Amino acid sequence: MNARAVPATLSRVTLIERQACDLCGAADHREYATLGHRHLVRCASCGYLFADRYDTAELERAYRDDYYANPDDERIAKWVSENEGVWDGLCKTLTRHHPDPASILDIGAGTGGFLMEFHARNPRTGLFAIESSQNARESLLQRMPDVEFVADDADGLAETQTRFGLITLLQTLEHVPHPLALCKTIARSLETGGALLVTVPNNRSYAVALKGTKDMGCFGNPTHLQFFDKPSLERMLKQAGFARLQRIAEFGGSNVRGLPAQLAQYALRKAGRSSELRYLAWK
Secondary structure, eight states: OOEEEEEEESSSSSSEEOOOOOOTOOEEEEEEEEEEEEEEEEETTTOOEEEEEEEHHHHHHHHHHHEEEEEEEHHHHHHHHTTTTHHHHHHHHHHSSSOOOOOOEEEEESSHHHHHHHHHTTSEEEEEEOOHHHHHHHHHHHOOOOOOOEESGGGGGGGGGOOEEEEEEOOGGGSSHHHHHHHHHHHHHEEEEEEEEEEETTTHHHHHHHHHGOOOTTTOOHHHHHHEEEEHHHHHHHTTTOSSEOOOOOOOOOOSSHHHHHHHHHHHHHHSSEEEEEEEEEE
């Protein structure tokens, strides 16, 4: 995988070092920034931006403390409620572009807010999920006992023989160490004609232009290891084997309230400068 674990000499942590760009394989990188435990570089060959060194102990701490401290973490219900507009918009997108799939796999299911909204609209669709946090899995099963977890983490998808009509990867690809390998596995795991819905933070967003590496939606999150823009995400999906891509830049479908703010968000989406990139990719 062109990565190796390096025991740290001064502390009980494990550093991961990436030798090659995940997108093009080149080993010539330009230093971009050091953000806490992460060292970011830009590939000199293709321009892809990623963390070539990071601390797995710090990642585990951040996931536990900043996301899911326990299955009954009060923040889970809060996040589900706060993101209702996002889940609603994504479900409407799927209804327009890929309606009534026989099955759906949500990778990085997290709070389960999206699956709950999707199930309410598509009660006949079989529900499958992957989530690396045991606390999050237990929380989701308490609320949706019909969800079947096919693996404990994204790497486990490669061992799954089931094929899915729809796979969703919502604000997840930026967290995984080998995104291209995951996208290739997803393409193999889809039924013929199946689709992937993927959303990622946009490193060329207007917010990043204003705040730089302090923007919490992109660089400021200590669990983010990959940093996408339109060219890099499109190239990754094509290299993974998807036959057709469509960038989703529709009006609404977010937590933004008020017509002026929604119009501004829509304009940023059309220009490719919104905080989030959304794509549908068909097998």
